[in-house]
Amino acid sequence: MVSNGKGFQRAAHVVMILLCVFCLFPFVLLISSSITDEMTLIREGYSVIPKVVSFDAYKYLFVSSKAIARGYKITVFVTVIGTLVNLTFTTLLAYPLSRKDLPHRSFFSFFVFFTMLFNGGVVPSYMMWTQFFHIKNTYAALIVPNLMMGAFYVIMMRTNFSSNIPDAVIEAARIDGAGEWRILSQIVLPMSLPIIATLTLLVGLHYWNDWVNGLYYISKYKYYSIQVLLNRMLQDVQYLMSSSGAAGMDSMDSAIPATGIKMAVAVVGALPELAVYPFFQKYFVKGITIGAVKG
């Protein structure tokens, strides 16, 4: 801008830096507390600077309890399978809807869109999944309900297909004798890699972060994903010990760093996302901005 004074720039930086501190402060508190010695935590509470550094909480989490490792395994499994299925379903529905020549196109579009306007609510869907599909305490409970495909992403992808892929390209491929499956896999998909990367990231994040399906449908700890485990442990740290079920744990009970463990387990839950985030930041921002543009 022409009249950008130095004073204004400086003020803007100050405001933004304060906001960044506001965003990051709780994380710093969490991480520092997780590596602080248990006695210090009990005496002085959670703090930003670890006075006496100790990794006991982590040692305990990984060495004494199998719950975390299992939780990770389940989360990774659910995220990979769920994201794959979601992206497949979404693409396969979005592509035909993007074709202007598809007969009854507007009917199908509305059929998809309407699910964003009205829903039956939690109770009927809970009844259906538990009474008819019997998914309680299965891995399917973490993958199938609500997350396997959503109208929002279908519409996002459809819009992207119809604005980025010229009709002429598809028509040309058809004249050359390519079938629809071939057009989709060899022309449409390669031309749509950015949107696919973006949606993969968003959907993957949904699966990674999901704890609500676990809350409703999972009660056996052997199916606990990392988020479900975190949810359980927030209210009951003892849970980790009781569920780990290892023999000879009693002798260690007195040494459980309960105050620190709460912080360590949250770090364990959030760290993979935070570590990977900088590499995907570009796609993440892109996903947010296209998501805002109506379909």
Added chain:
Amino acid sequence: MKNEKQNNARPAVCLRAKNRRYRPLYAMMVPGLLYLVINNYIPMAGIVIAFKQVNYKAGILKSPWVGFKNFEFLFKTKDALTITRNTIGYNLVFLILGPLLAITVAILLNELKSKMAKKVYQTVILVPYLISIVVVSYLVYALLATEAGFVNNSVLGAFGAEPVSWYSEAKYWPVILVLVHIWKGFGYSSIIYYAALVGIDRTCYEAAAIDGATRWQQILHITLPGLKSTIITLTLMSIGKMFYSDFGLFYQVPMDSGALYDVTNTIDTYVYRGLMKLNNVGMSSAAGLYQSFVGFILVLTANLVVSKISKDDALF
């Protein structure tokens, strides 16, 4: 040309051929549509549960009808008022404060010259949006825990003030929840507004500056009008969701503390507790249907209003 000729000559055959051509496309849609039927449409039909007295032994289909009894019970309780008030109240505050902060941040980002700084700020303010609400609950717990919490020990302690038992004092929670919501979400909406700002033609600002417009005048007369359609779209979406609340925020962050229900109970948490904790399916499904129904009307109304004011910004 050839196609047309055929069309005229043998319309029936050609129509069949044409339909066959689309068969693969329909086949592609099958899994997705089937999933929507199961995951979304069957539960829509399931709203009849709200008019039944559910008996698990008899099954849902054979459970007896009770008409509007469940709703009568629900609206006789104090809960109905509390959950409606909380759901709408918090949403109203979010609706006003959210965009204010987000637009301010977007404008600041837009005015900053340093590309590097812009990128860093964008990255950082999105971090809270990235993590699950369960982890957020731990962050809040680190701050507010009675024994070990940062606020009690390091903030109140430094001033010699008495520690507060945060998780049992309802009066603080409206502020806490609004802060947490803003903390988690402002980055996301800032990015959306910022993207809209980037789309505004830079020459407008240059021309305005030459004409002697101050920064304030530029923001008022170029930036905000440029954001109009984004503001309308996002506000419309929020109004449509006015009857819904972030379940995690109201259930998980206060750690489901009973002492706080008066200010943390929303329709979503009420439905959850009714169904899973109290086993009161009748009330729970009545509250759920109340939410879906009013929510639906709100979306339609909001959209209608927008299509009257500014047709292009309507969602449908």
